[in-house]
Amino acid sequence: MKFTEEHEWLRVEGDLVVVGITDHASEQLGDVVFVELPELETQVAKGDEICVIESVKAASDILAPVDGEIVEVNEALADNPGLVNEDPLGAAWFFKMKVEDMSQLDDFMSEDEYKDFIG
Amino acid sequence: MADDAVLKRTGLYDLHIELGAKMVPFAGWEMPVQYPMGVLKEHLHCRAQAGLFDVSHMGQVILPASAGKALEELVPVDVTGLGEGRQRYAMFTNAEGGILDDLMVSNRGDHLFLVVNAACAEADIRHLEDYLEGVCVIRNRALLALQGPAAETVLARLMPAVAGMRFMDVQTHGWNGAELWISRSGYTGEDGYEISLPSDRAEEFARELLAMEEVAPIGLGARDSLRLEAGLCLYGHDIDTSTTPIEAGLNWAIQKRRRTEGGFHGAERILRELAEGPARLRMGLRPEGRAPMREGVEIYAEAEGGAPIGQVTSGGFGPSIEAPMAMAYLPTDLSEGTVVYGEVRGKRLPARIVPMPFHPHSYKR
Numbered sequence: 001m002k003f004t005e006e007h008e009w010l011r012v013e014g015d016l017v018v019v020g021i022t023d024h025a026s027e028q029l030g031d032v033v034f035v036e037l038p039e040l041e042t043q044v045a046k047g048d049e050i051c052v053i054e055s056v057k058a059a060s061d062i063l064a065p066v067d068g069e070i071v072e073v074n075e076a077l078a079d080n081p082g083l084v085n086e087d088p089l090g091a092a093w094f095f096k097m098k099v100e101d102m103s104q105l106d107d108f109m110s111e112d113e114y115k116d117f118i119g
Numbered sequence: 120m121a122d123d124a125v126l127k128r129t130g131l132y133d134l135h136i137e138l139g140a141k142m143v144p145f146a147g148w149e150m151p152v153q154y155p156m157g158v159l160k161e162h163l164h165c166r167a168q169a170g171l172f173d174v175s176h177m178g179q180v181i182l183p184a185s186a187g188k189a190l191e192e193l194v195p196v197d198v199t200g201l202g203e204g205r206q207r208y209a210m211f212t213n214a215e216g217g218i219l220d221d222l223m224v225s226n227r228g229d230h231l232f233l234v235v236n237a238a239c240a241e242a243d244i245r246h247l248e249d250y251l252e253g254v255c256v257i258r259n260r261a262l263l264a265l266q267g268p269a270a271e272t273v274l275a276r277l278m279p280a281v282a283g284m285r286f287m288d289v290q291t292h293g294w295n296g297a298e299l300w301i302s303r304s305g306y307t308g309e310d311g312y313e314i315s316l317p318s319d320r321a322e323e324f325a326r327e328l329l330a331m332e333e334v335a336p337i338g339l340g341a342r343d344s345l346r347l348e349a350g351l352c353l354y355g356h357d358i359d360t361s362t363t364p365i366e367a368g369l370n371w372a373i374q375k376r377r378r379t380e381g382g383f384h385g386a387e388r389i390l391r392e393l394a395e396g397p398a399r400l401r402m403g404l405r406p407e408g409r410a411p412m413r414e415g416v417e418i419y420a421e422a423e424g425g426a427p428i429g430q431v432t433s434g435g436f437g438p439s440i441e442a443p444m445a446m447a448y449l450p451t452d453l454s455e456g457t458v459v460y461g462e463v464r465g466k467r468l469p470a471r472i473v474p475m476p477f478h479p480h481s482y483k484r
Contacts, residue, residue: 030153030157030158030159030340031157031158031159031160031438033159033409033411033436033443034409034410034411034436034443036410036464052464054410054411054436056158056159056340056344056435056436056438057158057340058413059411059413078409081409082159085157
């Protein structure tokens with residue numbers, strides 16, 4: 001699993017990259033009450049705001065961590081946004097991207113590096 | 120940080136830290152926004168059992184009993200007719216009929232007791248001193264709110280007599296040598312009490328309450344979602360100097376005698392709006408999807424085109440109603456049930472105008 005400075009995690013599944021937010025991010029956000037998922041089959045570029053999470057406190061964006069195509073979204077989050085707090089690293093994945101150039105993931109942090117990053 | 124140095128702390132600061140609160144700056148104070156339980160669960164706990172809130176940042180002011188008549192010049196509320204041992208909601212108005220702050224006024228027999236918002240406290244005190252004699256600011260008392268269906272059971276364990284109080288009753292009770300000024304009121308829509316007590320006894324008292332299994336500490340985050348579900352105004356958001364009490368739908372707070380006699384700041388506009396109806400009114404909105412419409416969201420009459428007809432003043436997710444909710448000032452001719460559109464992230468989402476509160480009150484009348 002790789003981690004970004006935007007507190008996303010990325011897990012490679014074949015030629016797909018599964019993306020979610022870290023437990024640290026979910027704690028900081030507080031109780032999540034609404035998730036707006038990206039549209040399927042859209043090409044996104046790294047840094048695009050493609051997803052919105054609303055917690056009891058505020059709205060936050062999720063950025064596309066790499067270039068690619070959105071091929072699957074986790075519909076379970078639309079019905080049960082609280083999953084993001086309950087199981088951020090597992091059941092609460094947000095979307096899967098088809099990524100041509102996997103070397104884009106090389107610069108992201110390992111779990112230990114991410115732990116140091118959040119202090 | 121340098122800014123933290125000037126933030127004031129309540130007598131419960133150490134207890135908040137011990138309880139694991141996340142502290143934030145609020146109106147010049149360092150206050151708990153949430154505890155480890157989290158906003159959502161704190162909110163639900165308060166509706167199901169009892170929540171303890173530190174609201175010591177709010178301003179507490181005493182006026183001589185004889186100040187009622189002079190105070191009536193500043194508020195459109197009947198103060199002289201307020202019975203001993205009773206409390207009333209009020210608002211300071213300006214000459215244009217706008218709201219300077221909202222407050223609670225109690226008749227405690229030999230004096231009047233006022234509780235005002237923290238952010239407005241200094242301005243309110245200057246305003247009071249401009250118009251009346253004998254303004255005494257209380258700086259050595261904490262203020263706690265105990266709210267929720269179990270509040271009566273919990274507080275009555277310490278002071279059995281509070282069980283007999285009705286909504287908006289005010290009494291003085293002794294507790295281990297401390298004098299507690301207790302009102303049966305609050306700002307969550309739940310039954311409960313607000314308790315003013317010496318700051319140096321507040322922690323001991325709070326610990327005694329928190330030791331009871333029904334009671335959990337509740338932060339400002341849940342305080343906000345609770346009051347919003349209850350349809351109650353937050354000063355600086357839903358009401359301010361640009362809104363009148365009539366536009367805000369607070370007509371109920373203006374008693375008959377004040378309507379006939381007038382004689383308060385802004386009476387011309389307020390009485391005219393009472394007679395003719397205001398052009399806009401604070402209304403409740405229930406967004407049809409799950410996306411919250413937060414403060415600042417523009418409201419439109421149509422799904423496309425046209426100019427905004429209003430703006431959300433408070434909005435968020437209601438944990439008890441399990442849905443988003445918002446308040447907005449909208450043209451008075453829009454009736455309940457009408458669908459309007461809030462623009463969220465460039466998309467117009469439907470929301471229905473609904474009566475408030477969003478969650479029913481359960482005051483002990």
